[in-house]
Amino acid sequence: MAERGGERGGFGRGFGRGRGGDRGRGDRRGGRRGPRREEEEKWVPVTKLGRLVKDGKIKSLEQIYLFSLPIKEHQIVEFFLGPALKDEVMKIMPVQKQTRAGQRTRFKAFVVVGDNNGHVGLGVKCSKEVATAIRGGIILAKLSVIPVRRGYWGNKIGKPHTVPCKVTGKCGSVTVRLVPAPRGSGIVAARVPKKVLQFAGIDDVFTSSRGSTKTLGNFVKATFECLLKTYGFLTPDLWRETRFLKSPFQEFTDFLAKPTKISVLEEVEKTPVY
Amino acid sequence: MDEEYAPDINKKVSQMSLSSGKGTFSLASSQSDSEYDEEEDDKEEPLVLLGFAQDPQHPWLLARHHFPSKAGGSPAWLDPVNLPQGKDTLCGFCENPLEFLCQVYAPLDGREDAFHRTMFLFMCPNLACLQQDQHHQSKPLSEKPCRSVKVFRSQLRRTNRYYSKDPPRSDGSDSPSCGAVALCSWCGTWRGEKVCGGCKQTRYCSRKHQLDHWRAGHANYCREVQAGHDQKKGSTLGVNEAEVILIADSKRLTEQGIAIAANTATWPEFEITVEEERDEDISDSEHKSSESAVVLAGVRKGDNFPLADFQDVEEPSKEQQHWASFQARISRAPSQVLRYCRSADAKPLWLQLDGQPQFADIPPCTSCGQPRIFEFQVLPQLLYYLGVQNNPDSLDWGTIAIYTCASSCSSLESSSTSIGYVEEFVWVEMAS
Numbered sequence: 045m046a047e048r049g050g051e052r053g054g055f056g057r058g059f060g061r062g063r064g065g066d067r068g069r070g071d072r073r074g075g076r077r078g079p080r081r082e083e084e085e086k087w088v089p090v091t092k093l094g095r096l097v098k099d100g101k102i103k104s105l106e107q108i109y110l111f112s113l114p115i116k117e118h119q120i121v122e123f124f125l126g127p128a129l130k131d132e133v134m135k136i137m138p139v140q141k142q143t144r145a146g147q148r149t150r151f152k153a154f155v156v157v158g159d160n161n162g163h164v165g166l167g168v169k170c171s172k173e174v175a176t177a178i179r180g181g182i183i184l185a186k187l188s189v190i191p192v193r194r195g196y197w198g199n200k201i202g203k204p205h206t207v208p209c210k211v212t213g214k215c216g217s218v219t220v221r222l223v224p225a226p227r228g229s230g231i232v233a234a235r236v237p238k239k240v241l242q243f244a245g246i247d248d249v250f251t252s253s254r255g256s257t258k259t260l261g262n263f264v265k266a267t268f269e270c271l272l273k274t275y276g277f278l279t280p281d282l283w284r285e286t287r288f289l290k291s292p293f294q295e296f297t298d299f300l301a302k303p304t305k306i307s308v309l310e311e312v313e314k315t316p317v318y
Numbered sequence: 319m320d321e322e323y324a325p326d327i328n329k330k331v332s333q334m335s336l337s338s339g340k341g342t343f344s345l346a347s348s349q350s351d352s353e354y355d356e357e358e359d360d361k362e363e364p365l366v367l368l369g370f371a372q373d374p375q376h377p378w379l380l381a382r383h384h385f386p387s388k389a390g391g392s393p394a395w396l397d398p399v400n401l402p403q404g405k406d407t408l409c410g411f412c413e414n415p416l417e418f419l420c421q422v423y424a425p426l427d428g429r430e431d432a433f434h435r436t437m438f439l440f441m442c443p444n445l446a447c448l449q450q451d452q453h454h455q456s457k458p459l460s461e462k463p464c465r466s467v468k469v470f471r472s473q474l475r476r477t478n479r480y481y482s483k484d485p486p487r488s489d490g491s492d493s494p495s496c497g498a499v500a501l502c503s504w505c506g507t508w509r510g511e512k513v514c515g516g517c518k519q520t521r522y523c524s525r526k527h528q529l530d531h532w533r534a535g536h537a538n539y540c541r542e543v544q545a546g547h548d549q550k551k552g553s554t555l556g557v558n559e560a561e562v563i564l565i566a567d568s569k570r571l572t573e574q575g576i577a578i579a580a581n582t583a584t585w586p587e588f589e590i591t592v593e594e595e596r597d598e599d600i601s602d603s604e605h606k607s608s609e610s611a612v613v614l615a616g617v618r619k620g621d622n623f624p625l626a627d628f629q630d631v632e633e634p635s636k637e638q639q640h641w642a643s644f645q646a647r648i649s650r651a652p653s654q655v656l657r658y659c660r661s662a663d664a665k666p667l668w669l670q671l672d673g674q675p676q677f678a679d680i681p682p683c684t685s686c687g688q689p690r691i692f693e694f695q696v697l698p699q700l701l702y703y704l705g706v707q708n709n710p711d712s713l714d715w716g717t718i719a720i721y722t723c724a725s726s727c728s729s730l731e732s733s734s735t736s737i738g739y740v741e742e743f744v745w746v747e748m749a750s
């Protein structure tokens with residue numbers, strides 16, 4: 045702040061700092077950095093959905109899923125799932141690109157996040173540094189969190205522990221089929237999808253796969269597609285007619301006033317009720 | 319493919335050739351895999367100044383003779399006499415007066431005629447007008463286009479007829495040396511040319527504001543005055559107490575240079591403080607490296623999955639990557655509301671890939687013909703601070719970029735009509 049005068053003789057400088065000086069690395073310690081540090085940890089939303097979440101108008105992540113609204117800020121997911129959300133880096137893979145001056149190596153990070161209770165996400169990020177790739181991967185994984193429906197194999201005693209029905213997903217040439225399993229079977233699957241299913245909170249399941257499962261990238265995506273479909277399958281307990289609700293962007297006061305029960309829309313996703 | 323276009327006076331030719339073909343220039347265009355620009359920090363980027371919305375330390379700091387940068391409330395006009403008039407003050411689509419969004423005080427070094435220089439940004443709060451404005455901003459016609467977002471620039475020399483050439487004292491005891499033109503009592507923003515027919519005291523800029531003020535309590539006050547009651551003790555017939563105090567105080571406050579508005583539903587007032595944007599490596603490396611080191615150790619040790627497994631997992635789409643890099647940049651200072659970088663090769667931070675203006679979209683300055691360069695952009699965090707509602711019809715934008723005359727021309731001395739405010743170009747990128 046001693047610089048405030050200079051040739052301006054006491055007048056403030058506002059935003060006038062001259063035309064783009066150099067970034068003097070290391071010698072810029074702002075005077076007001078202290079009180080803003082705590083503010084920086086606070087999330088300031090950028091999108092309208094973020095603002096609605098920050099205000100507390102949206103009660104759970106399921107309301108966002110119900111209307112297929114794109115989640116663009118990972119803090120929204122953190123807000124709802126909070127500390128229960130665990131992440132794990134599955135693999136750091138160096139990839140190389142041939143340039144005129146030799147090879148350029150970057151690191152690809154595969155991160156899976158989940159709360160072991162019905163939400164799972166997968167993120168992939170490539171970056172020059174490992175730390176950046178991991179951080180980016182975690183954020184992307186949080187953005188891609190999907191809900192997973194669980195059901196019973198036989199008697200409806202205790203908590204749901206397996207997939208509600210046989211579902212199948214396909215990506216590339218790989219098809220994965222998840223079959224409900226009795227309690228205590230555990231996850232019967234290959235290593236990578238097993239990790240994803242663990243994070244999803246499925247305790248017992250049988251799997252069957254076909255195609256070139258060596259390309260585990262496709263294998264993981266096929267498992268993901270499967271899990272996505274668990275909430276798309278119309279089972280008899282959902283035969284009751286759906287009462288359509290207004291999306292959070294529409295007349296919010298009405299939405300809160302009516303007694304709501306989360307009803308699941310039909311298979312066709314991506315039809316936002318605006 | 320080079321996605322960003324920064325209108326650049328000096329390097330115009332090289333820019334054009336760069337955009338048409340993939341040259342040897344080391345920008346993002348040389349990458350074949352979809353990795354975004356933030357990784358390629360090869361050349362020095364111009365310094366970006368960030369603006370943060372904070373409550374002012376003292377309310378008089380926002381008076382116009384302190385040359386503030388502020389958001390919300392009423393504007394602290396730099397040139398208090400030659401305000402924009404007529405059509406300039408109205409939204410091009412709904413014909414309502416525009417509301418004040420923010421002002422930025424940005425003097426230019428080494429320019430005598432730009433010792434004081436401020437940009438004022440106004441916006442119609444109606445989302446429907448903003449959506450119509452989207453169509454109009456990308457076809458700058460030769461005559462004035464119809465817009466719902468407008469920015470005005472004003473600049474003064476150090477010695478001018480409105481302010482002293484010495485800096486104001488920092489204890490709030492000053493007042494501006496020259497009186498201002500009367501402003502509308504409702505919005506405190508535009509000139510109050512029309513006088514209320516009843517009390518002959520309150521002034522308005524438009525019929526709409528007169529109606530709003532009438533309904534909000536002026537009706538009682540006006541009748542009071544007409545009946546000739548004592549104004550100081552106006553509480554007998556249920557006159558709004560606040561109204562009486564307002565009229566009494568308004569004289570004092572306008573002498574101090576603080577604008578007041580009867581409209582309490584304007585956006586809340588903030589001061590915009592300035593800070594330089596810091597580098598990512600310095601700030602985050604210390605406290606993030608520890609956690610990633612732990613993670614790394616775990617991964618390297620238990621390397622369960624063979625290398626070939628993950629070759630084919632798709633990377634996220636370009637749109638998602640662009641958004642991720644926007645968020646990464648914002649995360650250096652999450653509460654920023656404004657980014658200032660007046661440079662020919664400045665790259666504004668866009669939210670999406672497809673809302674960006676091309677070089678041809680930005681019209682040259684109407685008064686001197688010089689091209690316009692990017693000056694500053696307003697970010698959507700400001701909506702959060704202003705407390706804008708989140709209904710389907712409430713205001714929402716991605717970012718608002720302001721382009722100003724590269725030579726910051728001032729037509730004050732030359733023109734006889736003494737134009738105090740020059741209109742500059744605004745580009746709004748909507749949030750999808």
